[in-house]
Structure formats: C-alpha cells, structure tokens
Amino acid sequence: MSDIKKTGIIGCGTVVQRTYPQVLPKVQGMDVVYVYDIDELNANKAAQIFNASVVSLEELFAGSDLVFIATPPESHFELCNLSIQAGITTICEKPFMPTFKQADEIIRTAEEKDISVYVNHFRRCYPSLSLVRKIIDTQVFGRIRELKIIEGARFNWEAHSEYISNNKYGGVIYDTGSHSIDMALYASGLDIYDCELIIDSVTRDVPEPSHEIQAQFRLSSDGNFIDCQLHLSRYQNLANKITLVMENGIIELPVGLQNKAKLTGPGGSCTVNANREFKKAAHCFAYQCHQIVHNLQTEIYKAKRFLTLTKLLEKISTYV
Amino acid sequence: MLSITIIGAAGYVGIELVKRLYKKKYHCIGVTNSNGFFLLKNYHIQLIKPGEYKKLAKSDIIINLAYPNKVPPLQHKSENENIFQILKHIVSENTKIIQISSQAVFGYQFEHEIVPGPVKNRHDHAYITSKIYLENRITDYFRNNEIHIIRLGNVWGPGAPAWTFGLLNKLVFGDPVGIIAKDGYSNTTDVRNIASYIEFIIENIPKQGSFYHHLSEFSHLRWSFWIDNFCKLLQLDPVYIDALLDQKTSFQKEMLSSIKGTSPVIIARHLMRGQYTGSWMRSLLAKLPYSFLSRLEQKTMSADYFPTIQNFTPRDTFMSIMSCEKQFKNHLIKGWVPEITPEESWEKIKEWMKSVGYSY
Numbered sequence: 001m002s003d004i005k006k007t008g009i010i011g012c013g014t015v016v017q018r019t020y021p022q023v024l025p026k027v028q029g030m031d032v033v034y035v036y037d038i039d040e041l042n043a044n045k046a047a048q049i050f051n052a053s054v055v056s057l058e059e060l061f062a063g064s065d066l067v068f069i070a071t072p073p074e075s076h077f078e079l080c081n082l083s084i085q086a087g088i089t090t091i092c093e094k095p096f097m098p099t100f101k102q103a104d105e106i107i108r109t110a111e112e113k114d115i116s117v118y119v120n121h122f123r124r125c126y127p128s129l130s131l132v133r134k135i136i137d138t139q140v141f142g143r144i145r146e147l148k149i150i151e152g153a154r155f156n157w158e159a160h161s162e163y164i165s166n167n168k169y170g171g172v173i174y175d176t177g178s179h180s181i182d183m184a185l186y187a188s189g190l191d192i193y194d195c196e197l198i199i200d201s202v203t204r205d206v207p208e209p210s211h212e213i214q215a216q217f218r219l220s221s222d223g224n225f226i227d228c229q230l231h232l233s234r235y236q237n238l239a240n241k242i243t244l245v246m247e248n249g250i251i252e253l254p255v256g257l258q259n260k261a262k263l264t265g266p267g268g269s270c271t272v273n274a275n276r277e278f279k280k281a282a283h284c285f286a287y288q289c290h291q292i293v294h295n296l297q298t299e300i301y302k303a304k305r306f307l308t309l310t311k312l313l314e315k316i317s318t319y320v
Numbered sequence: 321m322l323s324i325t326i327i328g329a330a331g332y333v334g335i336e337l338v339k340r341l342y343k344k345k346y347h348c349i350g351v352t353n354s355n356g357f358f359l360l361k362n363y364h365i366q367l368i369k370p371g372e373y374k375k376l377a378k379s380d381i382i383i384n385l386a387y388p389n390k391v392p393p394l395q396h397k398s399e400n401e402n403i404f405q406i407l408k409h410i411v412s413e414n415t416k417i418i419q420i421s422s423q424a425v426f427g428y429q430f431e432h433e434i435v436p437g438p439v440k441n442r443h444d445h446a447y448i449t450s451k452i453y454l455e456n457r458i459t460d461y462f463r464n465n466e467i468h469i470i471r472l473g474n475v476w477g478p479g480a481p482a483w484t485f486g487l488l489n490k491l492v493f494g495d496p497v498g499i500i501a502k503d504g505y506s507n508t509t510d511v512r513n514i515a516s517y518i519e520f521i522i523e524n525i526p527k528q529g530s531f532y533h534h535l536s537e538f539s540h541l542r543w544s545f546w547i548d549n550f551c552k553l554l555q556l557d558p559v560y561i562d563a564l565l566d567q568k569t570s571f572q573k574e575m576l577s578s579i580k581g582t583s584p585v586i587i588a589r590h591l592m593r594g595q596y597t598g599s600w601m602r603s604l605l606a607k608l609p610y611s612f613l614s615r616l617e618q619k620t621m622s623a624d625y626f627p628t629i630q631n632f633t634p635r636d637t638f639m640s641i642m643s644c645e646k647q648f649k650n651h652l653i654k655g656w657v658p659e660i661t662p663e664e665s666w667e668k669i670k671e672w673m674k675s676v677g678y679s680y
Contacts, residue, residue, distance in 0.1 A: 148677070150676070152676065154330075154332070154359065155359060156355050165358060236479045238676040238677050239676050240489065241677070252493075254489065254492075254493055256489075258493060258495075260495075262492065262493055270494070271493055
C-alpha cells in the first residue's frame with residue numbers, strides 16, 4: 001500500500017489559491033490529485049496550481065485517501081457527512097460548523113463510522129500555546145479566574161468575493177475570532193470539555209457580519225464560571241494577546257507566532273521561551289498536515305475538541 | 321472643486337489623510353485593493369481598484385502612498401511599474417504630484433549622506449531600492465509637473481503598525497528593544513502631522529519643479545523617550561542586549577561572508593560534529609603532534625565570543641534603527657507648524673492603548 005495519501009480539495013476559493021500552495025506540496029506523504037469547486041474557474045485555477053484533476057464530488061470521494069473541505073461554513077455539514085459516509089479522513093477548514101448541533105452530529109457520525117475528522121486550527125502548533133498549556137498543567141498558577149482574548153489588525157486579505165460583507169459567517173468573529181478564541185480555549189484546557197456558556201453582553205460595529213466586536217461571557221467546565229472578555233477588530237491593531245488571570249498570577253501569550261509567554265506574579269514578571277520555533281505560520285499549517293497524514297499526536301486537531309468553540313461562535317454571533 | 325487621488329488610501333497614513341480631506345472642499349478618490357473598500361466604507365469617497373485605474377480621470381493632485389509590500393522582492397520592480405502606470409494615466413500637465421517616500425533612502429543607519437535632493441539609484445535592501453527607484457522614476461518622467469517628494473521618518477501614532485504597535489509588542493513580551501548604551505534617535509513623525517503637512521503642501525501656491533521634503537518632527541527624541549513612557553505606564557522593564565552591530569557592510573564583505581561556510585576550517589568544524597565524520601576526524605588528528613594541534617586550535621578559534629541572541633543578527637534592521645546615532649532633521653516648507661507635540665502624541669497613544677486592551 002502506498003505511503004502517499006491521495007488528497008482531494010473541495011472548495012478552491014481564495015484561501016486555497018493563496019495559502020494552500022505554500023503548504024500542501026511540501027507535506028511529505030501528501031499528494032493533491034483532485035480538486036472540486038462549484039465555480040469551474042476556481043476549480044481550474046486550483047488544478048493548475050496543484051497539477052491536479054478537476055473531478056466531480058463523487059470521483060473525488062471515490063479516489064481520495066484524505067479530503068480537505070475548504071468551502072464556506074454553511075456547506076461544511078453536508079460535505080463532512082458525505083466524506084464520512086465515503087470513509088475518508090477529513091480535514092475541515094475553520095470554522096468547523098455554523099452550529100453546535102451540526103458539530104455534535106458530525107462528531108457522533110464520525111465516531112460511529114470510526115472515521116477521523118479534523119479541523120484546521122493550525123495555531124495549535126504555536127510553541128507558545130503548548131508552553132502555556134504545560135505551565136497551567138503544573139498547577140503552580142492554580143485555577144483560571146478570567147480569560148481575555150484580544151486580537152485585531154487592519155484587514156489586508158484580498159478577498160475575491162463579497163464574503164466578508166455579505167455572508168453571515170464572514171464577520172471577524174468567525175474569521176479572526178475562531179483562531180484567537182480557540183487559542184484561549186486550548187491554552188486553558190477548556191477545549192476538552194463541552195463547557196456551559198452564559199453570554200452577558202455583545203457590542204458590534206454593524207449587525208453580522210461585523211468587523212469589530214466586544215463580548216463578555218462566562219464559561220464553565222465544572223460549575224465554576226470563568227469570566228471572559230473578547231475584543232476583535234478588522235480596523236486596527238489591538239493589544240493582540242491572550243491573558244489568563246489565574247489564582248496565583250497572570251499568564252499572557254501573544255496571538256501571533258512568537259514562541260514565548262509572559263508570567264506575572266506578586267514579585268514581578270518574566271518572559272519564558274518555548275524551546276522550538278516556527279519561522280512562518282504556513283509552516284505550522286504544514287506541520288499540522290504532516291502530523292495528520294502520519295497519524296502523529298493528532299488528538300488536539302480532532303473535531304470533538306472544537307465543540308465549545310463552535311458553541312461560543314454561534315452564540316456570540318447570534319446574540320442580540 | 322479640486323480633485324485629489326490618493327493611491328494607497330487604505331494604509332495607515334492613507335486613512336488619516338482620507339479622514340482629513342474628504343470633509344473639506346476636495347473631491348477625493350482612493351485607489352486601493354479590495355480590502356480598502358471595507359476599511360474606507362464609512363468615508364463615502366470614490367474608490368477604485370488598482371487594476372481598474374483606466375476608469376480614473378486626470379487628477380489635480382495625486383498623493384502616492386503605495387509601494388510594493390505584499391509581493392516578494394523579485395517583483396518589486398514590476399509592482400512599482402504598476403503604480404507608475406496609474407500615475408501616468410491620471411497625471412495631466414497641471415497635476416501636483418506628492419510622492420511619499422522614506423528616510424530609508426539614505427540607509428537604515430543613514431550610511432549615505434542625508435541630502436534634501438535626488439538620491440541615485442543603487443543596490444541596497446529591497447525596500448530601499450524600491451523607494452529610491454520610484455522617486456527617480458517620477459521626477460524623471462514628469463519633469464514639467466510640480467513634484468513633492470516627502471521622505472518620512474519612522475511613522476508613529478496610535479496603532480502605527482511598524483513602530484508604535486511593533487515596539488509595544490516587543491516591550492510587553494520581553495523582546496529586546498535596543499542595544500545597551502546605544503539609545504538612538506527615534507526620528508519619528510506622527511501620522512497626524514504627516515497628514516497636516518501633506519494638506520499644507522496641497523494648499524501651497526503651485527510652482528514648477530521637484531521639491532524634496534524631510535519630515536521627522538520628533539527626530540530629536542531618543543527612543544528612550546517613548547520606551548520610558550510605555551514602561552512607566554505598563555510597569556514593564558525594557559530588555560536591552562549587549563551586542564555588536566555590523567556598522568558597515570559592502571559587496572565584498574557579504575560575498576566573503578557567504579562563502580565563509582566553505583572554508584576548510586568551517587568544513588572541518590562541521591565534520592568534527594558528525595557521529596561518523598567526527599570519529600574519522602579525531603582518528604586523523606590524533607596522529608598529529610599535540611603542540612601543533614594546540615596552535616591550530618588557537619588560530620582557528622572563533623572570535624565571536626559574544627553570546628548569540630535569539631532572533632538577532634549583527635545586521636538586524638530593527639536594532640540598527642533603534643541605535644541610530646544620526647538625526648533625520650526636518651527639511652520643510654516654511655510656515656508649517658506641527659499639529660501635535662510629542663506630549664500630545666503620547667496622550668493619543670495612551671488613549672489608543674486603553675481602547676485596544678493594554679491594561680494600566
């Protein structure tokens with residue numbers, strides 16, 4: 001049996017045309033052979049980029065060992081279902097599902113069929129995240145009291161459609177927010193639970209899809225609620241960090257690819273560095289793909305780890 | 321009504337300019353990539369994508385803020401040509417052209433003499449080469465127009481991506497922000513003052529010729545002015561490193577450095593580290609007299625005894641700028657007064673910091 005996973009990509013829009021070419025061809029053990037998009041132009045562009053064949057969905061599922069679903073979120077449920085029924089390992093782009101209900105259903109279906117479904121949250125590879133996770137696991141800092149998630153930058157994505165302005169999943173909460181909120185959940189260890197969620201307030205610049213949003217909410221995995229604050233923006237740089245206020249101090253990590261965390265206690269603060277680094281975010285994506293292809297330490301990317309995130313995104317974006 | 325076309329209208333300086341000009345007596349048009357349409361949607365000015373420049377009419381005033389920054393360096397020249405094509409299309413014989421350039425045309429450490437005049441095209445860092453090229457392309461081609469080349473200092477202000485935000489991020493997370501005992505001139509210019517000065521030029525009496533302006537109204541302030549303010553506010557300690565910067569490089573020096581890795585000494589050191597090659601090397605060297613080996617080791621010992629610092633090299637651009645001993649002084653039209661002082665700039669930055677999540 002070949003060690004090379006024949007890979008199909010469903011959805012060949014801006015993300016695939018712009019980001020995937022820097023990553024997928026480099027991943028050992030992966031070969032993109034099929035592409036599909038409802039827009040023939042996109043499909044042909046992607047086929048040219050990856051030297052792949054434009055095929056029908058049926059042919060793609062029939063011939064692939066691994067499938068990327070890179071369509072807009074509203075089609076993730078249907079396509080993931082089809083992929084699971086076809087028995088194919090699936091990597092779904094973020095945000096995983098538009099609703100908690102759909103996410104839960106897909107996870108159950110995948111478990112019943114014993115098919116692996118992963119979500120492309122490659123920031124989980126950031127060395128700073130695993131560093132903070134380990135620091136928290138030592139319990140030196142005690143329990144988490146508060147979470148603050150702040151990320152913003154002037155929007156510079158060259159979107160080829162009106163997605164960010166017209167699609168209800170095109171707002172900053174799903175785009176930037178899904179990344180930074182997931183970092184916070186993963187760093188704090190809350191991602192392994194299906195947390196209880198209470199939303200206290202949400203303010204946004206415009207109705208969804210919004211481009212600046214602030215929210216206050218509470219999360220609990222065990223009956224003790226953690227106060228959370230969120231601020232996301234597409235207009236300007238924000239402080240761009242995640243702050244975990246703990247019983248015995250404060251842990252801060254940047255949302256960007258820096259391999260460090262800042263620890264503050266009663267006596268002062270210091271910065272600790274992770275002992276490895278990635279040069280680019282694209283390398284993190286490639287590394288994640290590599291781990292999935294070779295079935296190495298893949299638990300952290302499995303779909304069930306994104307239930308609380310899905311719930312949060314859904315509730316915040318629909319809160320009025 | 322005067323028409324003003326701003327190329328690069330959605331950038332940090334561009335947005336400040338649009339905010340200022342669109343309310344006034346000008347017909348503003350912005351040339352921007354599609355992300356700019358979203359960022360400028362509240363300003364109700366006409367927006368055109370660069371690829372659609374032929375829809376533009378001739379403009380009374382053109383302000384070009386654009387430069388190649390989203391393409392690899394190999395594509396800078398073609399990207400500059402794309403910008404130039406837009407200019408060619410919209411410049412008439414009476415158009416006033418304002419080209420925004422950078423102090424960097426004199427080098428990141430001002431290795432070249434600072435003169436308020438043309439700079440010859442030369443080989444240098446990609447950004448620098450690109451900036452000089454476009455300055456000269458414009459002044460060479462539009463000889464009969466009124467041209468203002470404004471070279472900016474380090475762009476400062478609330479949320480300025482390269483400097484205010486970049487420096488803050490380093491301070492918060494303990495990255496080095498300078499070299500011990502080398503507190504350089506900040507050579508900063510606040511974005512509001514930039515927009516104010518550009519407006520001043522727009523309203524200035526027209527005249528023919530090319531004029532060079534150097535704008536860095538806070539150039540006299542050392543970086544410690546800003547760093548100390550940040551640190552006092554956020555209760556941080558700045559990190560400085562003890563390091564040597566390469567003050568001057570040359571084509572010859574860089575060539576020699578790149579083939580240094582192939583010198584017999586470097587190869588030998590590399591072989592010594594190998595599991596198998598190291599063993600063979602030790603077997604060979606063991607046959608030589610110890611006194612000879614000792615002298616060889618002394619001769620080939622590396623002179624680099626300073627500790628290596630993560631993410632820092634002796635040609636580090638950021639550190640060069642932070643430890644710059646040369647001041648990029650103003651060279652401006654008489655009559656303009658900065659709209660905000662350093663203290664006012666700092667107050668605005670503090671407000672921004674509070675609004676974006678820096679706790680103090």
